[in-house]
Amino acid sequence: MTQETVEKVVIFFAGDSGDGIQLTGSQFTNTAALHGNDLSTFPDFPAEIRAPQGTLAGVSGFQISFGSTEIFTPGDECDVLVVMNVAALKANLKRLKTGGTIVVNSDGFDRRNLRLAGYENDENPLLDNSLTNFRVIEINVTKLTRECLLDVNLGVKEKDRCKNMFVLGFVYWMYNRSLDHTINFLTQKFKNKSDVLDANIRALKAGYNFANTCEISSSRFEVKPAKMTSGKYRNIMGNQATAIGLIAASKQSSLDLFYGSYPITPASDILHELSKHKNFGVRSFQAEDEIAAISACIGASFGGLFGVTATSGPGVALKGEAIGLAFMLELPLLIVNVQRGGPSTGLPTKTEQSDLLQAVYGRNGEAPVPVVSASTPSDCFESVMEACRIAIEHMTPVFFLSDGYIANGAEPWLYPHSKNLKKISVPMTKVNNSNYLPYKRDKKFVREWAIPGMPGLEHRVGGLEKENLTGNVSYDSSNHEFMVKTRAKKVDEIANYIPKQELDAGSKNAQVLVLAWGSTYGAIKTAVKELLNEGYSVAHAHLRYIHPFPKNLGSLIRKHDKILIPEINNGQLIKLIRDKYLVDAIPMNKIQGIPFEAREIKNRIIELHDGE
Amino acid sequence: MENKEYTAKDFSSDQEVRWCPGCGDYSILKQVQSVMPLIGVPKENIVFVSGIGCSSRFPYYMETFGMHSIHGRATAIASGLKAARPDLSVWIITGDGDSLSIGGNHLIHLLRRNFDTNILLFNNQIYGLTKGQYSPTSEKGKKTKSTPMGSIDHPFNPLALCIGADATFVARSMDREPKHMREMLIRSNDHKGTSLLEIYQNCNVFNDGAFFGMTDKATKLNQTLFLENKRPLVFGENEHKGIRLDGFKPEIVSLNDFSLDDLWVHDESDRVKAGLLTRFFDIDFPRPFGVFYSKNKPTYEDALIKQIDEAVKDKGKGNLDDLIKGSNTWTIQ
Numbered sequence: 001m002t003q004e005t006v007e008k009v010v011i012f013f014a015g016d017s018g019d020g021i022q023l024t025g026s027q028f029t030n031t032a033a034l035h036g037n038d039l040s041t042f043p044d045f046p047a048e049i050r051a052p053q054g055t056l057a058g059v060s061g062f063q064i065s066f067g068s069t070e071i072f073t074p075g076d077e078c079d080v081l082v083v084m085n086v087a088a089l090k091a092n093l094k095r096l097k098t099g100g101t102i103v104v105n106s107d108g109f110d111r112r113n114l115r116l117a118g119y120e121n122d123e124n125p126l127l128d129n130s131l132t133n134f135r136v137i138e139i140n141v142t143k144l145t146r147e148c149l150l151d152v153n154l155g156v157k158e159k160d161r162c163k164n165m166f167v168l169g170f171v172y173w174m175y176n177r178s179l180d181h182t183i184n185f186l187t188q189k190f191k192n193k194s195d196v197l198d199a200n201i202r203a204l205k206a207g208y209n210f211a212n213t214c215e216i217s218s219s220r221f222e223v224k225p226a227k228m229t230s231g232k233y234r235n236i237m238g239n240q241a242t243a244i245g246l247i248a249a250s251k252q253s254s255l256d257l258f259y260g261s262y263p264i265t266p267a268s269d270i271l272h273e274l275s276k277h278k279n280f281g282v283r284s285f286q287a288e289d290e291i292a293a294i295s296a297c298i299g300a301s302f303g304g305l306f307g308v309t310a311t312s313g314p315g316v317a318l319k320g321e322a323i324g325l326a327f328m329l330e331l332p333l334l335i336v337n338v339q340r341g342g343p344s345t346g347l348p349t350k351t352e353q354s355d356l357l358q359a360v361y362g363r364n365g366e367a368p369v370p371v372v373s374a375s376t377p378s379d380c381f382e383s384v385m386e387a388c389r390i391a392i393e394h395m396t397p398v399f400f401l402s403d404g405y406i407a408n409g410a411e412p413w414l415y416p417h418s419k420n421l422k423k424i425s426v427p428m429t430k431v432n433n434s435n436y437l438p439y440k441r442d443k444k445f446v447r448e449w450a451i452p453g454m455p456g457l458e459h460r461v462g463g464l465e466k467e468n469l470t471g472n473v474s475y476d477s478s479n480h481e482f483m484v485k486t487r488a489k490k491v492d493e494i495a496n497y498i499p500k501q502e503l504d505a506g507s508k509n510a511q512v513l514v515l516a517w518g519s520t521y522g523a524i525k526t527a528v529k530e531l532l533n534e535g536y537s538v539a540h541a542h543l544r545y546i547h548p549f550p551k552n553l554g555s556l557i558r559k560h561d562k563i564l565i566p567e568i569n570n571g572q573l574i575k576l577i578r579d580k581y582l583v584d585a586i587p588m589n590k591i592q593g594i595p596f597e598a599r600e601i602k603n604r605i606i607e608l609h610d611g612e
Numbered sequence: 613m614e615n616k617e618y619t620a621k622d623f624s625s626d627q628e629v630r631w632c633p634g635c636g637d638y639s640i641l642k643q644v645q646s647v648m649p650l651i652g653v654p655k656e657n658i659v660f661v662s663g664i665g666c667s668s669r670f671p672y673y674m675e676t677f678g679m680h681s682i683h684g685r686a687t688a689i690a691s692g693l694k695a696a697r698p699d700l701s702v703w704i705i706t707g708d709g710d711s712l713s714i715g716g717n718h719l720i721h722l723l724r725r726n727f728d729t730n731i732l733l734f735n736n737q738i739y740g741l742t743k744g745q746y747s748p749t750s751e752k753g754k755k756t757k758s759t760p761m762g763s764i765d766h767p768f769n770p771l772a773l774c775i776g777a778d779a780t781f782v783a784r785s786m787d788r789e790p791k792h793m794r795e796m797l798i799r800s801n802d803h804k805g806t807s808l809l810e811i812y813q814n815c816n817v818f819n820d821g822a823f824f825g826m827t828d829k830a831t832k833l834n835q836t837l838f839l840e841n842k843r844p845l846v847f848g849e850n851e852h853k854g855i856r857l858d859g860f861k862p863e864i865v866s867l868n869d870f871s872l873d874d875l876w877v878h879d880e881s882d883r884v885k886a887g888l889l890t891r892f893f894d895i896d897f898p899r900p901f902g903v904f905y906s907k908n909k910p911t912y913e914d915a916l917i918k919q920i921d922e923a924v925k926d927k928g929k930g931n932l933d934d935l936i937k938g939s940n941t942w943t944i945q
Contacts, residue, residue, distance in 0.1 A: 034942050181940070225944075234941045244935055251932050258696050278923035280930030283695055283916060287688070288721040295685040295718070296692025299661070302679055303696035325682050381936075415941075418932040452677040452700050455656040460625070460672050462680030472627060473672065 003176075005222045008067030010075030011171065014092045015084025015108075016053050017046055017060040020164035025062025026410070027168055031181045032066040033235040033412050036225025039066035040522060041410045042074035042595070047265075047348045054108075054116035059091045068224040072376075072522035072529075074409065076597035080174075082167060084108050084141070087117040089125060101135045103170065105163065107142035139210070141166050148206035152199045162203035169207025175221050179204060229414055236413040238406035239266070241380035242336060243273035246308055247280050248381070249388030253424035258300030258307045260285045260293040265348045266404040267310045267338040290318035294335065298322060301331040302461070304428075304451035306392060310336035313355045314345065316362065324363045326397040327487070329461045330439070330447050334391050335369075336384070339403040341593045350593025351405035353518050354569035359399040360547050360576065366484045368491045370394070371547040373401040375521035378413035380406060383544055386498075389424045394494055395446050401546075403568075405519040405595050432456065438471040444497070445490035492548050501550035506532060506539025512608050513560035515585070517543040517573055519595060520566050526598035527605060536609055546576070554581045562608050564588055566601055618649035625675045631666060636787030636813035640734065641673055643790050644703075647797040648676075653701045660703045661690045663710040666741045667734035667813070670705040684715025687722040687731070691912075694727040698913040701801070702729040708749040709739050712768050716748075720777040725912040726805045732797075733810045735770060738819035750819075770810050771904060772890040775883070780805040782886065783903045786812035788827045792838070792901065799903055805911055826899055837892070839902030844875035847898045855897075862888060864897065880906045 011028070015021045022043055032039050044061040051058030065075035077097035083089040085108025096102065109126055125131060126138065145166045149159045165182075172179060183201055190197035236244075250257035259282060261271045275284045283305070287293035290311055297307030311319065316337050326333045339355045341347025359371045372387040374380040380402055387400040429436055429448040438459045439447050450457040459471060467474035468482060505528045506513075514524050521542050528540040541556065543549070557563055558581070565574040566588040574587045588604050590596055623645040631637045648658070658676040662668035664683035671678030681689050690704045711719045711733050722729070738756070739745040745758040749770060753762040774782050781803040785796040793811065800807035812823045825835045837847040837855070845855035846867070854875040856865045862876065879885060886905035892898065924930075 030940060034940060036942060036944065228944050230944050232937070232941055232943050234938045236938070247930070247935060248932055256696075258692060260692060277930060277935065278920045279927040280932075280935070281920060283920070285692065285695055285916075287691075288717055291685060292688035292691070292718050292721065295681070295688035296695065298681070299679075299689035299692030299694075300696035302659075302689070303693045303700065305696040307692065307696075321682050322685065329679070415936050418936065452659050452697060453656055455654065458656055458675055458677050460674075460678035460680065462672070462678075463682055464680065 003220045003222060005224065007069050007223075008065065008071065009080065009175070009221065009223055010063065010065045010078045011080040011082065012061055012063045012078040012092055012095055013082045014059055014061040014088035015164070016088070017048070017058050018050055018053065019060065019084045020161065021060045021062050021084070024164045024168050025064060027182045027185060028171065029064055029410055030185070030235055031172070031177050032064065033233070034181055035177060037066040037068065037223055038071040038226035038228055038412060039064060039410075040071045040074045041065075042405060043408045044594075045349055052116070054085060054087055054113045056087050056091050056117060059088050061088075061092060066223060068226045070226065070228070071411075072525040073595070073598055076599050080171075082171060084163065084167070085117070086113045086119065086125065090117050096134060098133050099135070101137065102131065103137045103167065104139065105141035105167065106138040107140050139170065144206065144210060145203050148202055149199050152195060152202070154195055154199055158196065159199060162199050165200045165203040166207035166210075169204040169209075170211045173208045173211035173220070175223060179208060228412070231414045233412045234415055235410055236378050236381075237408060237410045238374065238377035238380045238402055239269040239338065239408070240273055241378055241413070242310075242374075242384050242400075242402060242407075243270045245381040245384035246274065246334075246388065247277055247282065248418070248421055249385045249424060250280065250282070250306060251418070252385070252421055253306065253388070253392050253426055255304070255306040255392065255426060256281045256283065258283045258285065258297060258305040260287050260296040260300070260307065260309050262287050262290045262293045262311065262315065264290075264312050264315050266340055266407045267312050267315075267336065269407065270310045270336065270338070290315040291322060294319040294322040297333055298326050298329070298331065301326070301333050302329070302451070304449075304453075306332055306334075306388070308334040308336065310338065312338050312340045312348075313342045313358065316355060316358055320363050323369060323397050324365060324367050325463045327363070327367045327369060328463050330395045330487075331397075332391040332395055333397040334388055334400060335397060336400045336402065338407045339401060347593045349404065351403045351519065351595060352568050352591070352593065353403060353520070354572065354591075356401065356517070356546065356569070356572040357575065359401060366488060368488055368547065369397050369399055370491055370494055371399045371401060372544060373518045373546055374406055375518060375542055375544065377406050377409045377411050379521075381413070385421065386544065389422065390494055390497075392424050392426055393446070393497070394444065394490065395427060395449060396491065401518060403519050429454070429457065437469045439466060440469050441486070441490070445486060445493050495548040495551045498545045498550060500552045501541055501543065501556055503556075504540045504542050505529060508539070508556070509559055510539035511537040511560065512539070512562045512564060512605055513557060514538065514540045514564050514566065514601070514605065515543070515557060515573075515577065516566055517546055520568065523596040523598045523601050524566065527602035530598075531602060531605055536605065538605055538609065543573070546573070549580065557581060557583060562586060564605065564608060566590075566596060566604070568595065618655065620646040620649060623648045623655065623675050625673050627672050629673050630669065632817050634816040635666070636736065636815070637667060637670070637734065639787040639790060640732070640793065640811055640813065641670065643793045643797060644732070645674070647794050647801070650798060651701065651801045657699065658701045658703070659693060660705055661686045661693065662705040663707075663715060664741070665707040665710045666815075667705055667707040668710060684710055684713070685718060687711065687715055687718040690729050691718075691722055691725065691727050694729055694913050695916055698728070698917060704729055704731045706731060706733055708733070708735045708737060708747045708770070712748045712770060712773070720773070723774055723777040723779040723806050723808065726780050726909055727913055728804050728911045729806055730800045731806065731808045732800075733770060733808060734813045735810050736813045736815040736819055737822045738815050740815050740818050744818035769890060769893050771808075772887070772893070774808045775887050775890050775905060779808050779905070780907050780909050781807035781903070782890070782905045783807070784810045784812070784901050786823060786826065786901065787814060789901070796903070799906075803906060805909055835898050837898035837900045839878050839889070839900050839904065841878055841880045841903065844872050844877050846872070846875065860888065862892075862897070880904070883907070
């Protein structure tokens with residue numbers, strides 16, 4: 001047996017959507033994180049909860065890249081493909097690099113599975129030499145799992161559910177990992193089901209021991225801990241970071257959080273997470289529909305709490321009128337859009353960045369709403385806190401854009417201490433303010449907030465155009481123009497209260513600037529880092545604040561010969577940039593429901609750099 | 613606990629009331645303003661929330677906190693407000709289009725959740741603000757601008773719908789009966805849970821006389837039935853007619869043939885009979901007014917606050933650093 005030290009590994013786990021692939025992947029992730037590796041993950045699952053077993057449509061996947069170096073993406077090509085059946089192999093073989101390893105459950109290659117995956121007449125990829133460019137490790141996972149659970153008092157179906165643990169044990173051995181974390185996890189998860197707990201741990205250990213004793217797997221790999229900034233880390237997923245960030249913003253503003261939401265993929269996990277934290281005073285409300293969800297938030301904000309709603313693109317479409325109302329009332333409100341493939345129902349479980357223009361423009365009338373976006377899973381925490389800060393301090397609805405890739409992806413997080421978090425100041429008027437006027441503004445153009453319960457400050461707000469200062473209904477034409485301009489100025493003014501844009505990498509006069517937003521961060525960061533090492537004149541700026549843009553963005557981008565804007569859509573940020581700065585930026589678009597690969601970005605930069 | 617400091621005038625805002633002259637809304641506004649001093653709530657703790665429509669201008673005329681929101685959503689906004697601020701007295705002003713057409717979904721969900729709010733549903737059986745199209749409560753065959761050959765929609769029976777959605781308080785009054793309306797407003801306010809008060813309101817511009825038979829001296833005694841708890845159902849000139857139940861089948865009887873003891877005795881806590889009463893909806897039976905049904909059930913906001921209190925009791929008040937840290941951490945030197 002050999003033991004080889006490698007810098008970085010990409011593994012893809014795939015199987016039926018009922019095979020427990022996501023659990024397997026997240027267990028491997030947490031174990032890698034606790035081992036000290038840097039990592040990035042990406043789950044890839046079908047829209048159907050239990051699509052027909054054995055078919056290509058039912059394949060669920062989980063990709064993890066981990067290493068002893070910095071990791072910014074889940075990786076382009078995979079080193080290892082772990083497949084539970086033939087459909088999983090067929091659907092994902094294209095991800096595997098030449099010479100890569102395939103760990104195969106050969107019990108998932110019986111006649112029935114072959115037929116379901118579209119192989120006829122006894123065709124079998126394990127037998128027809130089509131995999132000669134790869135190293136194939138065949139294991140009878142189903143059979144071996146059943147055998148190691150022979151004397152366990154469970155039905156065959158329940159025993160077969162432990163297959164994923166057998167495979168996980170096998171892969172743990174391959175990468176020299178401890179089983180402790182997963183055993184602790186299982187002990188917690190099945191604390192009231194001793195038979196199931198026992199079976200899962202047995203299968204996990206059996207897989208590990210099988211790898212150790214059998215001869216089919218001759219090599220073992222060591223991935224040393226990464227050199228990362230010193231400090232305390234945890235592993236975090238994007239939706240989790242968003243939820244925690246919302247609670248942090250509630251604490252930092254001393255406003256209780258009201259979270260109104262209607263279940264929608266991929267935003268529902270925020271609702272699940274927040275519902276667990278009622279002891280933080282979180283009032284979570286599952287509304288009857290998207291419109292009720294945001295309307296309830298508006299009611300809560302009117303009452304002096306901080307209303308937050310989360311959804312995805314189709315939900316935002318339904319909420320449009322209510323966002324306009326919140327804009328008109330000038331109440332703090334946060335709308336989280338965890339974007340997914342559109343239009344219409346689109347690709348619910350796939351990622352896309354195609355709701356940016358919807359966030360910036362998608363309302364009737366002149367209704368500019370600030371837009372903040374997150375770039376990585378852990379960045380959701382700080383970004384969403386910034387979005388909350390703007391909403392509360394500037395008395396306005398704000399969009400926070402995440403996407404399916406960030407929401408379900410995970411990475412290590414150098415988490416902050418609460419004492420280092422920004423305070424959020426609330427523009428609440430004083431009780432007994434005898435000069436209170438609901439729409440009188442301060443130098444930021446922000447109005448003062450008076451809430452029910454404040455004697456003498458009774459006033460009415462509404463969606464009709466209001467008179468300056470008093471807020472009374474007004475049909476006066478010059479007042480309307482004044483109010484439209486004033487509300488726009490108020491949003492523009494936010495640019496004075498956000499940080500200036502900085503380059504993430506490269507120098508300010510570099511030939512090519514890659515300008516982007518959201519979840520393309522990791523792929524661009526990886527590409528630009530490599531190109532800088534190779535001597536290319538390239539820089540990377542990544543936007544968190546999209547509306548309004550940071551004040552210095554125009555001067556920053558004009559210093560570069562070429563501006564490349566990669567987006568997972570048909571070109572949306574580029575429209576905003578061209579419109580605002582009149583620069584001829586170059587689009588780069590991918591609309592396949594999957595993120596960019598670093599090499600795609602890298603190749604495009606090289607083309608631009610060297611002249612097309 | 614009457615609040616002696618207030619008079620009806622204290623609840624009148626400085627805004628000019630702009631409904632059409634002769635509109636039934638004026639009467640409702642007046643009764644609401646005169647009832648407010650009686651409910652014992654400081655006016656800074658009162659909020660009127662409305663949707664869109666003629667009736668929804670109402671909050672502008674009340675010297676309380678108020679929100680004139682968007683079409684159909686007042687019920688949803690009020691739900692969030694009450695969840696956020698259980699201490700407030702929350703009143704929802706809505707019309708037949710606002711609550712039963714565009715906002716139908718939120719209405720039934722508010723009723724089933726039972727937030728302690730008061731809904732005043734102004735039913736004029738027409739779209740007034742958009743100048744005269746038929747509404748979901750307009751009678752079949754109604755000729756309007758959008759239905760020149762007569763409407764082919766079957767109308768909603770609003771109170772039957774609300775009973776079906778498990779409303780805990782259902783009542784009806786009308787603009788021409790100020791004393792009765794005040795009484796119903798007080799009853800609505802006193803009910804802990806969602807109260808739904810339907811108010812028949814005449815739109816003298818687009819649907820004048822919709823309730824003529826129930827208001828005209830010559831016909832109203834025969835066409836209306838005023839409910840009183842624990843009292844037999846009696847109506848008609850000189851109260852000479854009554855309603856008797858034959859099993860679950862109601863019938864109109866003459867008190868010449870039957871005695872009061874034979875009649876259906878109204879019981880506000882009987883949901884099944886309340887359901888039958890809401891079906892007094894065609895010309896064969898007089899139209900009931902009063903409290904159809906009233907039942908105490910736990911409110912949503914009380915249950916919500918209870919869960920928060922329990923969570924704090926079980927886990928302690930949330931510690932942000934523990935939350936940020938999670939259960940698995942590691943240190944890099």
